[in-house]
Amino acid sequence: MASDLFLTPDELEHLTGRRRGKEQREQLDAMGVRWLVNAAGETLVGRRHVEEVLCGTASSDRKKREPNFGALAS
Template sequence: MSQGDPGCTQTESPAFDNRRPGEVTVNERLPLDTRYSRSTTSMFLLEDELQQLTGRRQRHSQARALRAMGIEHKMRPDGRVIVLRQHVEQVLGMRASQGKSDEVIPNWGAA
């Protein structure tokens, strides 16, 4: 069969394109697990994380929900709500308590 034949199926080999390394197109969305692990390096919660945390899409509703949960937040000049990731982890108990340590500190004054 020739290439012009409608019954001919061509298998496309991975083409090299002009994308930068790591750049993803709309059709190549990352799985949720990959997005979450990549987002944990961000200082602030991402928009979708904020929506998931508050259950709200509108910014003022998000701020109201955060106040009710005791989570400190700020409003940016453009109206977006920003929340420190570390604060949320501390409030919701996602990190081990920082006051406790496995390290033994000797009491030198007790001798």
């Protein structure tokens, strides 16, 4: 069943603290949680991925950002 695979709208709202899809997606990005938008415009978030992120076992797709120290050299 899809509700077992994906967070429900109520769970997504609880996780992000946001009601609107755009704001939810911004918060998910900040949390390092991957998401997709389906054809109906709904934000889909995998339940297992959220568990991995919250437990610290998910591999991060985000690049580690470091300052460009080369820009300081003249």
